[in-house]
Each structure stands twice: as structure tokens, then as C-alpha cells.
Amino acid sequence: MHADTEVLVIGAGPAGAAAAAELAGAGVDVILADRHTFPRDKICGDALIPDSAQALTELGLSARIAALAAPAEGLELHAPAGDGVYLPVPVACLPRRRLDAELVAQACERGARLRVPWQFTRLLHEHGEICGAEFRPGAGTAAASGDAELEIRARWLLLATGANAAALSAAGTCTRKQPSAIAARAYFRLAPGRRCERLYMLMEPKLQPGYGWIFPCPGGTVNVGWIYFYDNPRLPAEQNVRRLFERFCRTSAIARHMLDGAAMLDDVQGAPLRCGLTGATLGSERLLVLGEAAGTTYSFSGEGIGKALESGGLAARSVLAARRCGRPASAGANYAQQMEARYRARYLAYKRAQTWLARAPIANLIARRARPGGYISHTLQAVLEERAGPDALLSLRGMLQALVRH
Numbered sequence: 001m002h003a004d005t006e007v008l009v010i011g012a013g014p015a016g017a018a019a020a021a022e023l024a025g026a027g028v029d030v031i032l033a034d035r036h037t038f039p040r041d042k043i044c045g046d047a048l049i050p051d052s053a054q055a056l057t058e059l060g061l062s063a064r065i066a067a068l069a070a071p072a073e074g075l076e077l078h079a080p081a082g083d084g085v086y087l088p089v090p091v092a093c094l095p096r097r098r099l100d101a102e103l104v105a106q107a108c109e110r111g112a113r114l115r116v117p118w119q120f121t122r123l124l125h126e127h128g129e130i131c132g133a134e135f136r137p138g139a140g141t142a143a144a145s146g147d148a149e150l151e152i153r154a155r156w157l158l159l160a161t162g163a164n165a166a167a168l169s170a171a172g173t174c175t176r177k178q179p180s181a182i183a184a185r186a187y188f189r190l191a192p193g194r195r196c197e198r199l200y201m202l203m204e205p206k207l208q209p210g211y212g213w214i215f216p217c218p219g220g221t222v223n224v225g226w227i228y229f230y231d232n233p234r235l236p237a238e239q240n241v242r243r244l245f246e247r248f249c250r251t252s253a254i255a256r257h258m259l260d261g262a263a264m265l266d267d268v269q270g271a272p273l274r275c276g277l278t279g280a281t282l283g284s285e286r287l288l289v290l291g292e293a294a295g296t297t298y299s300f301s302g303e304g305i306g307k308a309l310e311s312g313g314l315a316a317r318s319v320l321a322a323r324r325c326g327r328p329a330s331a332g333a334n335y336a337q338q339m340e341a342r343y344r345a346r347y348l349a350y351k352r353a354q355t356w357l358a359r360a361p362i363a364n365l366i367a368r369r370a371r372p373g374g375y376i377s378h379t380l381q382a383v384l385e386e387r388a389g390p391d392a393l394l395s396l397r398g399m400l401q402a403l404v405r406h
């Protein structure tokens, strides 16, 4: 088979860029294509929680990202009734415009060839096998580049197109079109004298289920947002996520205090999320689906940068293994099997935890009984650091423990 490259990675967010960096670093010829030029914005909360920090360390990027990010002293969670739990876990925030540009730069430094703005439109087949992909010029470039379609042939295809269901459908790997959640965010510059040093996750009583956030970003700015999940037993009465965002900013006491005198820096922007390791076929033969395209974002929290990076690494290593053993078509099944073995139980636990937390009395009970250094705080911290699953607390057994041991 004629190939323009060995591996074609489609989508240069954290999942695709991490896979491209690892493959290029191992001496593989890689094209990394995206429909946007970089740096580009990505609607996100920008929080780098412990799994992201660990994945960035493994990629050799932690010092580079730490130099750019705003560090935070921990995470403060508030239940709808107002009680809060503080978790002193080191976390940081970096707007995705910067983070993703660094990830892409690292992949290119290791030898990946970046091709932007290329929008993936369909797969190419030869003798019944996937052999590449077709692109058209991405946003804002049609006039300059003409409408020419572009074909790239490759031995392996890694699809890392995030929550864009159209790209998944075009690749024939979509098993669920509708997203799992919707979220909206905006940046603000805090008024002089105001500081945000923690990540706040705030459940407002009248807007349940869902939560709002205020995350500190570099240069005295904050990322503020609201999220709710579609696959809860109950949906919020108001389902317009921008209106929910506005109501959160107006009604949350912490948001009102923090944003008093703040300047809004951009429009409120919304985006879907695909969660729970669902919604796509993970891998078949030479096609691997990674990151949020494969639903790697967590239900319950909506955090997904760390797991996107991890899935990129796993996909890259599956390709390397298939390449070494001379059985190229084994990559997809190997990757899917490893993703299932490593993550399925964890994602199911996050999904169940989301259902528990959608009940305000349960969130209130946990927050009311939590005390610094106590059982509940310790358990929540272990969940955040992935030393325990969320069912350590958000399950029948976990709740009984919380009642007797708080």
C-alpha cells in the first residue's frame, strides 16, 4: 500500500498531540492534522487536576506547563445548601489556547508534521481496508487554498476529534450522536484587590443538577462556567446553558463576591462533552479512537484533559507494538482491549457517582459531615488523586462509611 505517512493523527487536542509526540519520539513518521490553526481556543475550564499533571510529567512537559500555568492551592467544593469541603491538592489552570499550543509544539519538535487547517471529511478505503483520510481546507481558508480536497494515505489512523460527533460519524465509529453533557464558560479579569487562589466547584440550590466553577487563570483572570449532564435521572428545569451560566453568576454568593467589579473578557461560549468511555467504537484494525472522541471525559466532574493525554499515549504504544510485531491490523483491538481493562470500571463508577451527586440531599449530607482531615475529606482527596474511585464515597457502602466515620 502506498502511504504518505505511517500514522495520520486527526485532531491536535491533548489526545492527538500526545499520541503524535510519543510516536514521533519513537521515530515513526506522523502527520498531525487539525481543522484549526494553532494557537486556537478550546472551550474548557482549563483545570489541570492530578491526572493531567501526571500525564504532562510523563510527556516531559511539566516544567514547561508549570512556568505558564496559574497554580492553585487546592479545590473547594460546595453542596447546594452551601456547606463546603476544602481539598488541599496541588492543581493548576492554563487556558487551552496556551496548553494545546505547547502540546502541538512538542509533537512538532519531536518530528510530527503539523497540517492545518485541514478538516477531516471521510475515510479512504483500499481492498476493503482503511488506508487514509480525506480533508478539505478548514475554517477561514477556502478562499486562499481553493476548495481542493486532499487525500492522505497512512498505515494507521488515530481519530482524536474531541466531542465533534460529525467527525466520528464520518469515520463510521459513532455509536451515540448526542453528547453526555453541555457546559458554558467565560473569562473575567478580577477587580484590583480580588484574588482567586482555589478551584471552586459550586452547586447552586435552584439550578440543580449541575455545578458552576470559578478557576484561577494566569494574570489575575478567572475561568467561570456551568455544566450539567444530560444522562442524569433528572434534568435542570432551565436547560439553556448560557442562561444557567448567567443565573449562576447572579445567585452564587461566592461567584457574586469574586466577580464583583470584574471585567468580562469575552462572550459566554458553550460546548458539548462526551463522557463515560461511551459513544464510539474504540478501535478496529488500523483505526483507533482516542480522547473525548472515545468519551474519555469523566461523567460527574467533566474533567477530561488527563485522560485524553493518557489515551493518546496508550494509542501510540498500541501502534508501536503492532508495528514491531509486523501485524498492523492488531493495533485497534489491542488498544480497545487495554482501554477496557484499564478504564471501564473507573468510568462506570464515575457515571454512578454522577447519579448519586445529582441528588442534592446526598451532596448536602456529605458536605455537612465533612471536616478538615476527616474521613470524607481524605476520601474525596483520594478520589481526586485517583488513589480511590468515586464509589469509595458515592455508593451505598461509601455513604454508610461516611455516616459512621466522617
Ligand SMILES: Cc1cc2nc3c(=O)[nH]c(=O)nc-3n(C[C@H](O)[C@H](O)[C@H](O)COP(=O)(O)OP(=O)(O)OC[C@H]3O[C@@H](n4cnc5c(N)ncnc54)[C@H](O)[C@@H]3O)c2cc1C
Residues within 6 Å of the ligand: 010, 011, 012, 013, 014, 015, 016, 033, 034, 035, 036, 042, 043, 044, 045, 046, 047, 048, 049, 052, 118, 119, 120, 121, 160, 161, 162, 163, 164, 167, 183, 184, 185, 225, 271, 272, 273, 290, 291, 292, 293, 296, 297, 302, 303, 304, 305, 306, 308
Ligand atoms: C466547558 C468545558 C469545560 C471543561 N473543563 C475542563 C477542565 O477544567 N479540566 C479538564 O480536564 N477537562 C475539562 N473539559 C473537558 C476537556 O475539554 C476535554 O476532555 C478535552 O479537551 C479532550 O481532549 P481531546 O484531545 O480528546 O479533544 P479536543 O481537545 O476537543 O481536541 C479535538 C481537536 O480535534 C479537532 N477537530 C475536530 N473535528 C475535526 C475535523 N473534522 N477535522 C480535523 N480536526 C478536527 C479540533 O479542532 C480539536 O483541536 C471541559 C470541557 C468543556 C466543554
